[in-house]
Amino acid sequence: MAPVKTEPRKRPKQSRSRVLYDALIEATGRLLASEGVAAVTTARVAELAGVSIGSLYQYFPSREALIAAVIDAKLERDMQELVPILDGLRLVALDQAVRGLVEVAVRYYRDETPLYREMVAALAAVDREAHVRRLLEGFDKVIVVVLEPHRAALHDGFERSAWIMREMLISCVRAAAREHPETLADGYLAARLEAMCRGLLGLDAA
Amino acid sequence: MAPVKTEPRKRPKQSRSRVLYDALIEATGRLLASEGVAAVTTARVAELAGVSIGSLYQYFPSREALIAAVIDAKLERDMQELVPILDGLRLVALDQAVRGLVEVAVRYYRDETPLYREMVAALAAVDREAHVRRLLEGFDKVIVVVLEPHRAALHDGFERSAWIMREMLISCVRAAAREHPETLADGYLAARLEAMCRGLLGLDAA
Amino acid sequence: MAPVKTEPRKRPKQSRSRVLYDALIEATGRLLASEGVAAVTTARVAELAGVSIGSLYQYFPSREALIAAVIDAKLERDMQELVPILDGLRLVALDQAVRGLVEVAVRYYRDETPLYREMVAALAAVDREAHVRRLLEGFDKVIVVVLEPHRAALHDGFERSAWIMREMLISCVRAAAREHPETLADGYLAARLEAMCRGLLGLDAA
């Protein structure tokens, strides 16, 4: 993987520029979600954003930077939304905490599947794997923090299972959105995920 | 994504043709696994296979068809390997059956990660989603078949959970290979996966 | 080569404008000498000069005009330096006059090679050949003027040889700077050039 410049050229804070910048990110995200990484060409992005290619390159030094920016923006926004919700779960009982984690996963990933899938696909083309890994580990830490208060009730070293829980939740919700969307709405998926979490953590069936 | 012909032109069963055909598929697979979808150019495939581009196009109507064929071949081979193993699990006790399913997943996906990842990335470019879905449903059916004999011990409609189990197993093993490879070897992952399966199926902790 | 406007928009003689104008010319010259014609982009020139592109275009109607102005400025400055020196040579003996011309050439072109080379390269892109020709003819005239007092000792029509002398001196000094720089310092080149001049003028070996 050749080293490609992925740092945005400027972080415009003012009016008109900001609009342009956002339009480019949004256009890229739209293309990414609807037609996949391959469809993200500089020309199409610029066109969809109603911007000239020249302007695109004023803000992003490369196609890769554009994609990277979309991913970063998305993940940042996600974290901002998720963190407070997850923080709230630290105060509740264990059963509720587990159910809460499952619910967040279901509610949250339900609609974002296409963009997320393409983002993951894009990660190979962009040099963002490390970055995303760090973010996933962020999720893991959140899980640990939520379960921490109940350490006594959990098997030793339950922290080692956090990544499994994260991966299981995310991938199952994605698969559900793809293959069995009805289970997202009717509670079936949530119930099964909860049961799996309990199993993972060594808790009795609810 | 424009509709692209993905059907091989011929399925040569004989002699020299068959050798060429196989060489092309193998070359494509190698490139896919080692350098990613983008590296799969018709020229490189042909060269690596020791075949002229002209000949390549005699067997595959497009680059897409080539990739599709690799995926198909891989999945077909997988099924041929897996089916007998899974069939054997129909004869054992429930606990053993669950453990067996987990072990198969761990053992099987452990080493295939790079090719699988690229195959998934390639799916976007190729119109193979439906096809793959069918194959995944094949996995699901196998799971059902393995658990069928123990229907009495399982909750009603346990069949509805098969896809969850399949998705969980595959994605967690992949994630392990990527992020925590040591857990593949030391049995930790297998133990946790088994616990999750039991949770999913509503069984007591082992 | 399309006809490009190369005339500066204004020749500001006053205050702040003059500073900007000069800064632009100097920046261009620096880039030209250090990184070659291709590196002379309007953006880099403006940046190096600490001026906005907009302002650059206030003074120069095109990139070409900028380069042309550098060449003109350089040649003009050269002439201003050289003329008095050469004028002084009118008063000395023939042998000394010839040696003086050689010394001027050696001393003068020794250090300017990179800028000169790039200027020559730039001439193709700019429509300055005629202009430069006029300047070279200026050199020729100076040579004639220096030798004039010794007309009696020189062959008839020695004026016809002036351009040859100028060309020989300049190109040999340039080549020396490029290929054999040590001969510039140790006097070897000067001695040989002098001998060639004497040969050219029909004088005996010194």
Next chain:
Amino acid sequence: MAPVKTEPRKRPKQSRSRVLYDALIEATGRLLASEGVAAVTTARVAELAGVSIGSLYQYFPSREALIAAVIDAKLERDMQELVPILDGLRLVALDQAVRGLVEVAVRYYRDETPLYREMVAALAAVDREAHVRRLLEGFDKVIVVVLEPHRAALHDGFERSAWIMREMLISCVRAAAREHPETLADGYLAARLEAMCRGLLGLDAA
């Protein structure tokens, strides 16, 4: 100057390919001579050669390689023509040898000026300086070889002057072609060049 691939991709020895290859080189040379380095764009070269860009890149890995190939081809051809002529000069008297060198220079460079000028300009863009330097040193050696038989009549270390002679001859003939073409035909230039050579070598006026 970034390192650019300049090696031709294939050296086609057969019929059709060879035609293409030559057409590309010739087209490049034409553009180089008539409109300068900047005019040598892959698109124009391909068009002028009546070839698709794709084919161009089948033979040359980059624009630079194309230019490099032109330079190499030109110089190679020159050497093939010149070497036998210069070799013949080894057998004649000193006076004749000097005159012969001058005549070769005059005759030879008379018509090639535009291409040569652009080639020199192109050298900056292509990483061929070293290569050309070697060729120029080839000229120098030829001069030494021609004068060698008369070593007794020449000042010690006349070899050190070879590059001066070469540079002087080439540049003066070029300047003549540019500025005073009539002197190429009427013998005036040749006479002056000969006188300069004699001066350089420390010989009496002829």
Next chain:
DNA sequence: CATGAATGAGCTTTCATTCAT
């Protein structure tokens, strides 16, 4: 006047695909 964001023509290069040999 000064600024620099915006423009878009145009450049180099790649690669899937065709088709004459």
Next chain:
DNA sequence: TATGAATGAAAGCTCATTCAT
């Protein structure tokens, strides 16, 4: 049938130039 030379659409990116602020 097999070959691989030839094709050209399309991609990423630069940079001279304009013009609203």
